[in-house]
Amino acid sequence: MSTQENISENTPHILVLGMGGTIAGVVKSPEINPMQYQAGQIEVASLLAQIESAAPAGIKLVSQQLANIDSRNLTETLITALGQAVREALANTMVQGVVITHGTDTMEEAGIFLQITCGKYAQSLGKRVILTGAMLPANAPNADGPSNLLDAIRWASTPLDNCPGGIYAVMDGRACMAMDLSKRHTSALNALNQASPSSSVGLINPSWLSGVKAVQDLWTEDWPIPKEGEWPWVEILTSHAGARPETITHWLNSKVKGLVLAGTGMGSFHDAWRDSLVAAVKHGIALVRTSRTGAGETKPDLPEKDIAGCLASGGLSGPRARIALQLALNAEKHTQVADKSLTWQDFFARIAVLPVIR
Numbered sequence: 601m602s603t604q605e606n607i608s609e610n611t612p613h614i615l616v617l618g619m620g621g622t623i624a625g626v627v628k629s630p631e632i633n634p635m636q637y638q639a640g641q642i643e644v645a646s647l648l649a650q651i652e653s654a655a656p657a658g659i660k661l662v663s664q665q666l667a668n669i670d671s672r673n674l675t676e677t678l679i680t681a682l683g684q685a686v687r688e689a690l691a692n693t694m695v696q697g698v699v700i701t702h703g704t705d706t707m708e709e710a711g712i713f714l715q716i717t718c719g720k721y722a723q724s725l726g727k728r729v730i731l732t733g734a735m736l737p738a739n740a741p742n743a744d745g746p747s748n749l750l751d752a753i754r755w756a757s758t759p760l761d762n763c764p765g766g767i768y769a770v771m772d773g774r775a776c777m778a779m780d781l782s783k784r785h786t787s788a789l790n791a792l793n794q795a796s797p798s799s800s801v802g803l804i805n806p807s808w809l810s811g812v813k814a815v816q817d818l819w820t821e822d823w824p825i826p827k828e829g830e831w832p833w834v835e836i837l838t839s840h841a842g843a844r845p846e847t848i849t850h851w852l853n854s855k856v857k858g859l860v861l862a863g864t865g866m867g868s869f870h871d872a873w874r875d876s877l878v879a880a881v882k883h884g885i886a887l888v889r890t891s892r893t894g895a896g897e898t899k900p901d902l903p904e905k906d907i908a909g910c911l912a913s914g915g916l917s918g919p920r921a922r923i924a925l926q927l928a929l930n931a932e933k934h935t936q937v938a939d940k941s942l943t944w945q946d947f948f949a950r951i952a953v954l955p956v957i958r
């Protein structure tokens with residue numbers, strides 16, 4: 601629906617897709633405890649109505665409510681719906697850019713998913729898709745949602761010479777590639793920027809921009825969006841002091857298709873896991889290694905030689921590596937119909953080699 605009056609039919613649209621989150625959250629007693637609230641209460645059209653007078657001229661704001669949830673409850677069905685809605689919007693010649701209001705708790709997953717399934721498409725069309733959210737509910741004093749939403753809308757409608765089309769996120773005045781996004785604080789307003797290479801939205805930093813272009817040059821092809829019910833089952837397991845082989849053997853006779861190992865340090869795991877991980881590979885379970893530290897890269901054969909068949913995940917955190925592995929397994933299944941030569945490892949390696957923006 602449109603939230604603005606007196607705009608011609610040919611005015612370019614910014615489509616705002618509502619997924620819910622704290623940006624659409626309501627607190628009962630804002631003055632007493634703004635953190636005791638319910639996410640996903642206000643419709644995206646109402647969020648737009650609050651900021652439309654400050655929105656840039658020459659665009660028409662259009663909204664679509666896809667969900668209104670607390671994003672801790674994000675489902676694969678909803679992720680599929682989000683990907684389809686984004687692709688549909690990108691294909692619409694009236695749509696200049698897309699903004700997604702989303703809960704911050706799993707924005708990390710939505711960000712990597714959209715990069716892998718829609719990143720090349722958005723870039724080739726010269727359109728920006730921008731995730732945003734808030735750390736404070738809509739009726740809290742100094743709520744950050746309105747300024748984040750306005751920043752995202754302004755940036756989605758800014759001429760391209762300052763930054764190419766693609767999948768981005770905007771929070772607390774900073775922009776990053778959505779695939780770099782990670783929430784690294786429980787409550788700070790800049791919780792999503794603390795470990796994500798980013799630039800000020802107002803003044804794009806040239807070294808960040810050249811990093812974005814380096815990633816986009818290597819990302820040559822989007823992968824299929826899994827259909828509802830097609831998402832492979834992948835779990836994240838954390839290595840820690842006192843780890844037991846049973847944490848791995850538990851899965852050997854299950855329907856799990858992949859395990860992401862959130863390892864210690866550079867992505868190492870407890871020796872107690874080694875034999876059961878070798879057995880998991882023999883059972884056809886896909887394995888990738890990442891680090892539980894929250895920042896930095898996981899490289900092949902560090903600190904020790906990898907188990908055959910287990911891939912390092914580059915700059916991907918556990919939640920991002922999990923989505924990437926699910927999409928790689930799904931892509932393998934799809935190419936096996938047409939071309940038997942590509943494996944999930946071939947696909948996953950394309951993500952793991954993407955340069956990390958500094």
Ligand code: SIN
Nearest residue numbers: 621622671703704705
């Ligand atoms: C959510 O992720 O939906 C709740 C938390 C937030 O948006 O910050």
